[in-house]
Amino acid sequence: MNARGRPRSFDRSVALERAMDVFWARGYAGTSISELTEAMSINSPSLYAAFGSKEELFREAVALYVATDDACTLQMLEGELTTRDSISAMLFASARSCVRPDKPVGCFVVLGATNGGPETDAAQQFLCDQRKDMARRIRHRLERGVADGELPSGLNLERIAAYFGTVIKGMSIEARDGANGETLLSVAKSAMLGWDALTSTQG
Amino acid sequence: MNARGRPRSFDRSVALERAMDVFWARGYAGTSISELTEAMSINSPSLYAAFGSKEELFREAVALYVATDDACTLQMLEGELTTRDSISAMLFASARSCVRPDKPVGCFVVLGATNGGPETDAAQQFLCDQRKDMARRIRHRLERGVADGELPSGLNLERIAAYFGTVIKGMSIEARDGANGETLLSVAKSAMLGWDALTSTQG
DNA sequence: GTATTTATGTGTCGGTCGATACATAAATCA
DNA sequence: TGATTTATGTATCGACCGACACATAAATAC
Numbered sequence: 133m134n135a136r137g138r139p140r141s142f143d144r145s146v147a148l149e150r151a152m153d154v155f156w157a158r159g160y161a162g163t164s165i166s167e168l169t170e171a172m173s174i175n176s177p178s179l180y181a182a183f184g185s186k187e188e189l190f191r192e193a194v195a196l197y198v199a200t201d202d203a204c205t206l207q208m209l210e211g212e213l214t215t216r217d218s219i220s221a222m223l224f225a226s227a228r229s230c231v232r233p234d235k236p237v238g239c240f241v242v243l244g245a246t247n248g249g250p251e252t253d254a255a256q257q258f259l260c261d262q263r264k265d266m267a268r269r270i271r272h273r274l275e276r277g278v279a280d281g282e283l284p285s286g287l288n289l290e291r292i293a294a295y296f297g298t299v300i301k302g303m304s305i306e307a308r309d310g311a312n313g314e315t316l317l318s319v320a321k322s323a324m325l326g327w328d329a330l331t332s333t334q335g
Numbered sequence: 336m337n338a339r340g341r342p343r344s345f346d347r348s349v350a351l352e353r354a355m356d357v358f359w360a361r362g363y364a365g366t367s368i369s370e371l372t373e374a375m376s377i378n379s380p381s382l383y384a385a386f387g388s389k390e391e392l393f394r395e396a397v398a399l400y401v402a403t404d405d406a407c408t409l410q411m412l413e414g415e416l417t418t419r420d421s422i423s424a425m426l427f428a429s430a431r432s433c434v435r436p437d438k439p440v441g442c443f444v445v446l447g448a449t450n451g452g453p454e455t456d457a458a459q460q461f462l463c464d465q466r467k468d469m470a471r472r473i474r475h476r477l478e479r480g481v482a483d484g485e486l487p488s489g490l491n492l493e494r495i496a497a498y499f500g501t502v503i504k505g506m507s508i509e510a511r512d513g514a515n516g517e518t519l520l521s522v523a524k525s526a527m528l529g530w531d532a533l534t535s536t537q538g
Numbered sequence: 539g540t541a542t543t544t545a546t547g548t549g550t551c552g553g554t555c556g557a558t559a560c561a562t563a564a565a566t567c568a
Numbered sequence: 569t570g571a572t573t574t575a576t577g578t579a580t581c582g583a584c585c586g587a588c589a590c591a592t593a594a595a596t597a598c
Contacts, residue, residue, distance in 0.1 A: 137544025138594040159450025161364055165586055175547060177588070182545095186586065242508065246449040247362025251586090260512050294509065294518050295525035302505025305445065306497065309463050315497050322498035325529030340574025341564040368556055378577060383557065385575095454556090 144182055147172040151183075152193035157236035160190050160255040161248030190245075190255050194262065197240045205229055205300075206269055215277030216331075219270070219296060220324050226300045227316035230307035238304035241266070267297040277331075286333050295330070299323040347385055350375040354386075355396035360439035363393050363458040364451030393448075393458050397465065400443045408432055409472055418480030419534075422473070422499060423527050429503050430519035433510035441507035444469070470500040480534075489536050498533070502526040 150171040154163050165186060169176050183189035208221035230238050241262045245255040271293040277283040303316050311319075353374040357366050368389060372379050386392040411424040433441050444465045448458040474496040480486040506519050514522075 135544080136542075136596050138546075138596090140545065141594095158452065162451040162455065164452065164584080166584085176586085177548095178546065180587065243449055246446055246508075246511070247451075248365040249361065249367065252365065263508075263512055288521070291518065291521040291525065294514065295522050298502060298505035298509050298522050298526075300505070301508040302501035302503070305449070305466075305504040305508075306501050308449070309466055311497065315494065318491070318494040319498050319501045322494065322529060322533055323501075323526075325532040326525060326527070327529075329528040330525055337566075338574080339566050339572075341566095341576075343575065344564095367554080369554085379556085380558070380578095381576065389556065 140178075140182070142172070142174055142178070147174060147182070148189075148192055148196055151189055152196050152240070153236065155190055155193045155244060156197065156240040159243065159248075160186075160245040161252045187254055191258060194240065194244065194258065198262065201229065201232070201235065202239065202241065206266065209269055209273040215273060215280070215282045216324075216327055218273055219327075220320070222270070223296065223299065223320035223323055224317060227303055227320045228313060230303055230316055231311075231313040238307045239300070242301050242304040243308060263297070263301070266300070267293050270296055283331050284333050287331060292330055296323070343381075343385070345375070345377055345381070350377060350385070351392075351395055351399055354392055355399050355443070356439065358393055358396045358447060359400065359443040362446065362451075363389075363448040364455045390457055394461060397443065397447065397462065401465065404432065404435070404438065405442065405444065409469065412472055412476040418476060418483070418485045419527075419530055421476055422530075423523070425473070426499065426502065426523035426526055427520060430506055430523045431516060433506055433519055434514075434516040441510045442503070445504050445507040446511060466500070466504070469503070470496050473499055486534050487536050490534060495533055499526070 150173075151168050154167055154171045158167070163186075165176055165179065168186075168189070169179055172179065174182075179189065183192060205222055205225045208225050209218050211218065211221075213221060226239070241259055245252055245259050248256070271289050274283065274287070274289040274292055278285055278287070278289070299319070303311075303319060306319065307316060353376075354371050357370055357374045361370070366389075368379055368382065371389075371392070372382055375382065377385075382392065386395060408425055408428045411428050412421050414421065414424075416424060429442070444462055448455055448462050451459070474492050477486065477490070477492040477495055481488055481490070481492070502522070506514075506522060509522065510519060
């Protein structure tokens with residue numbers, strides 16, 4: 133049982149990838165349908181037929197980003213490294229992913245919809261949820277560290293996760309401001325220097 | 336020799352302050368002339384007569400912000416505290432200024448123009464310069480620490496400044512995502528835990 | 539083949555954007 | 569007072585926004 137009617141003349145996933153790059157570089161509010169259709173090499177009716185609306189296309193683009201370009205960052209938390217090495221690897225991966233060649237600078241989830249009019253509120257909220265999910269994963273990794281006996285109990289894991297989340301978010305802006313990969317890696321390294329004090333119950 | 340003609344019927348500095356709050360809350364691209372004129376209680380011809388254009392008004396709003404709401408943050412670097420205490424006080428002041436009552440959340444300089452179309456490039460560049468100026472002031476404070484003998488020579492001050500600049504920038508996004516003052520203060524505190532290692536030549 | 543279904547390209551919708559033209563109102567200077 | 573200068577309110581400019589109507593083209597089902 134195949135689909136009837138005229139088949140789509142463009143590759144949907146390729147078009148989505150093009151859209152992701154545009155949204156990533158210019159943000160939700162800063163991207164117009166014209167820019168999208170040009171980058172996707174289609175006309176606006178095809179865009180609306182395939183993706184519904186600008187906002188739905190944005191959500192799909194973010195999902196694609198999280199599943200591809202951003203996957204390696206949070207993946208660092210899933211392996212068998214120690215808690216400390218996991219967090220460190222995540223920061224380094226995040227730093228590297230902020231300055232990928234041939235890709236927009238900075239993290240799409242961090243910079244994709246920071247400001248705009250009321251019509252961008254939904255997109256902002258969507259990215260905010262993604263960021264909170266990131267912080268949640270960091271906290272879960274810390275909880276695992278406590279369960280494994282690597283970290284003492286009684287730590288305020290929420291605040292430790294907030295600290296590292298803050299560093300990750302800051303690095304994206306730093307990258308947009310022109311920081312090179314070397315600088316970002318040194319920032320990641322610097323952020324880890326307080327680890328022992330951060331994970332002791334004395335702090 | 337007084338001014339001739341009909342005098343201005345509104346207080347220019349009050350109007351500028353209103354404009355600052357709108358730009359601060361919604362960003363450059365997300366703020367329309369309509370929102371500005373409504374908040375300023377004037378009509379658009381008066382806005383253009385008094386401020387020239389949206390972009391010039393934005394620049395004045397940023398300058399006002401830097402001179403008032405943001406002044407206390409960098410002012411922490413100018414006093415007679417030790418280098419460590421200066422940086423720490425700056426982070427704490429930045430954390431507090433991110434969640435001021437009756438003010439938009441986060442730092443205007445960090446969040447005021449992150450993304451948008453090509454017509455926002457000038458505003459973005461302007462804020463980027465402001466952020467680099469902040470990093471430059473931090474570095475100058477560190478240089479003073481070296482000159483005073485508080486810090487060893489041979490440190491890479493640029494990278495230390497980049498680290499603290501990253502934390503400050505990240506805190507604004509954290510605040511926009513809903514972090515409360517207590518959380519931000521704990522982030523600032525966490526960011527200082529690596530100070531000794533960060534300012535030793537072993538790192 | 540013919541009918542049906544779906545996607546495409548052209549053109550355009552109402553709305554809003556930033557920015558002004560214009561005539562009028564309100565002040566100072568002579 | 570009259571002449572001049574400046575600011576105000578109304579109304580609107582062309583451009584662009586996101587979204588879609590419509591007729592046509594291209595595929596499958598029968």
